[in-house]
Amino acid sequence: MAENIVQGLRDEIENGIVTNQYSPGERLDEMQLAKRFGVSRTPVREALMQLSAIGLIEIRARRGAVVIDPAPHRIYEMFEVMAELEGMAGSLAARRHTDADREELLAAHAKCERSANAEDSDTYYYDNELFHHAVYAASHSGFLIEQCTALHRRLRPYRRLQLRVRNRMKTSFSEHSAIVEAILSGEPEVARNLLRQHIAVQGDRFSDLVATLAQRGAERQ
Amino acid sequence: MAENIVQGLRDEIENGIVTNQYSPGERLDEMQLAKRFGVSRTPVREALMQLSAIGLIEIRARRGAVVIDPAPHRIYEMFEVMAELEGMAGSLAARRHTDADREELLAAHAKCERSANAEDSDTYYYDNELFHHAVYAASHSGFLIEQCTALHRRLRPYRRLQLRVRNRMKTSFSEHSAIVEAILSGEPEVARNLLRQHIAVQGDRFSDLVATLAQRGAERQ
DNA sequence: GTCAATGTTTTTGTATACAAGATAGCAATT
DNA sequence: AATTGCTATCTTGTATACAAAAACATTGAC
Numbered sequence: 001m002a003e004n005i006v007q008g009l010r011d012e013i014e015n016g017i018v019t020n021q022y023s024p025g026e027r028l029d030e031m032q033l034a035k036r037f038g039v040s041r042t043p044v045r046e047a048l049m050q051l052s053a054i055g056l057i058e059i060r061a062r063r064g065a066v067v068i069d070p071a072p073h074r075i076y077e078m079f080e081v082m083a084e085l086e087g088m089a090g091s092l093a094a095r096r097h098t099d100a101d102r103e104e105l106l107a108a109h110a111k112c113e114r115s116a117n118a119e120d121s122d123t124y125y126y127d128n129e130l131f132h133h134a135v136y137a138a139s140h141s142g143f144l145i146e147q148c149t150a151l152h153r154r155l156r157p158y159r160r161l162q163l164r165v166r167n168r169m170k171t172s173f174s175e176h177s178a179i180v181e182a183i184l185s186g187e188p189e190v191a192r193n194l195l196r197q198h199i200a201v202q203g204d205r206f207s208d209l210v211a212t213l214a215q216r217g218a219e220r221q
Numbered sequence: 222m223a224e225n226i227v228q229g230l231r232d233e234i235e236n237g238i239v240t241n242q243y244s245p246g247e248r249l250d251e252m253q254l255a256k257r258f259g260v261s262r263t264p265v266r267e268a269l270m271q272l273s274a275i276g277l278i279e280i281r282a283r284r285g286a287v288v289i290d291p292a293p294h295r296i297y298e299m300f301e302v303m304a305e306l307e308g309m310a311g312s313l314a315a316r317r318h319t320d321a322d323r324e325e326l327l328a329a330h331a332k333c334e335r336s337a338n339a340e341d342s343d344t345y346y347y348d349n350e351l352f353h354h355a356v357y358a359a360s361h362s363g364f365l366i367e368q369c370t371a372l373h374r375r376l377r378p379y380r381r382l383q384l385r386v387r388n389r390m391k392t393s394f395s396e397h398s399a400i401v402e403a404i405l406s407g408e409p410e411v412a413r414n415l416l417r418q419h420i421a422v423q424g425d426r427f428s429d430l431v432a433t434l435a436q437r438g439a440e441r442q
Numbered sequence: 443g444t445c446a447a448t449g450t451t452t453t454t455g456t457a458t459a460c461a462a463g464a465t466a467g468c469a470a471t472t
Numbered sequence: 473a474a475t476t477g478c479t480a481t482c483t484t485g486t487a488t489a490c491a492a493a494a495a496c497a498t499t500g501a502c
Binding site for chain 1: 225227263266267270271273274275282295298299301302305306309362363364365368
Binding site: 227 | 455456457458462463464465
């Protein structure tokens with residue numbers, strides 16, 4: 001579990017939250033986690049502290065930590081900001097990408113094509129992450145890459161839900177094609193707008209999101 | 222120092238970093254901080270953990286915490302992202318602002334005018350923060366407000382430095398006027414672009430930034 | 443039978459103790 | 473005189489202990 005216990009705990013718990021193993025609203029008991037991972041409360045507390053700083057859990061004074069359960073409109077807002085940041089990354093990528101970036105982007109895009117054709121949503125989910133990271137990397141802005149990566153992580157659970165919607169994979173892939181085209185042909189504003197559209201949860205996609213959230217809530221009961 | 226010790230320590234230390242009391246690169250000794258604030262190492266460690274998650278300090282395994290010393294180009298990247306987020310806030314504000322938002326914005330703008338005319342850079346620094354927060358608030362996107370506020374905080378030390386540059390206050394204020402105009406007359410794209418320009422560290426302003434950073438470095442010696 | 447009050451238990455918050463790794467200083471050898 | 477290796481000390485990382493607050497249950501009264 002990594003050389004650093006706290007780091008490892010943080011990742012482990014974060015993963016548990018992202019994979020819905022710890023559900024939104026669930027209380028995270030320090031002692032329980034400590035016993036489960038075979039450590040004392042101290043590193044557990046420090047890991048929770050970090051998750052709280054990231055915004056994944058909330059620590060209320062003397063009442064312990066609970067997994068944050070954001071309202072649908074808040075998730076919408078998060079996607080809205082993500083859309084803007086990815087648009088920015090795409091715009092910079094169109095201007096700054098190197099040959100190596102080009103290869104990375106095309107490779108990720110090819111992987112997405114395979115998994116989309118195979119209708120394999122788990123693999124597509126993973127390949128899609130590769131694709132987006134390739135765009136971030138091509139922006140060559142270290143800080144932007146960090147911000148995008150962090151927000152992308154935080155939105156993981158919902159992104160996964162969205163893939164359940166019918167045909168979303170195919171649509172997503174064809175949007176990717178246009179994005180690749182815009183970036184590689186060096187059109188910053190086109191790339192920005194396409195990425196914005198690609199990420200934003202607009203129109204029907206918002207009701208889809210709310211519906212899948214409700215479904216997940218029901219599955220938990 | 223707040224009801225929550227850890228929270229208080231975090232703010233206190235963060236403030237120390239922002240005001241350059243703890244200089245970039247400086248080692249933060251847990252025992253020293255504990256003695257200074259009259260608490261044990263435990264809450265100090267937890268506060269440092271949080272600062273590390275925010276990105277203000279770096280904790281290297283078994284080597285303690287040091288204040289992060291970002292390279293100029295990284296600060297530039299941070300302003301670049303800030304420009305984009307503020308642009309987004311301005312765009313949303315132009316579409317969504319209420320009468321109350323309008324009052325807030327105009328009030329903050331008037332305060333800026335007074336402090337700019339008085340050539341009082343300390344007051345202007347503060348009123349300028351009010352103004353930008355008024356823009357964030359008018360966006361009515363809770364998540365965006367949080368992100369903007371967090372990044373704004375992190376950029377505080379450099380923002381302060383920039384006001385030292387000759388005439389920056391007057392220029393800043395006249396840019397504010399155009400921004401207010403665009404937001405209140407409901408022109409999202411104009412507001413976005415004006416805010417982007419207002420924040421971005423472009424052209425001469427980048428060399429000004431590097432110069433003032435160097436100056437501050439010299440003052441520390 | 444229900445509500446309230448009090449006592450118990452559980453859990454968080456902080457302090458301290460202990461272990462292990464890193465740094466620095468000193469000595470010895472080349 | 474410089475470099476390397478060893479030892480001592482200092483600092484971090486983790487565990488445990490103790491205090492205080494909140495949740496919970498039990499008992500008694502209406």
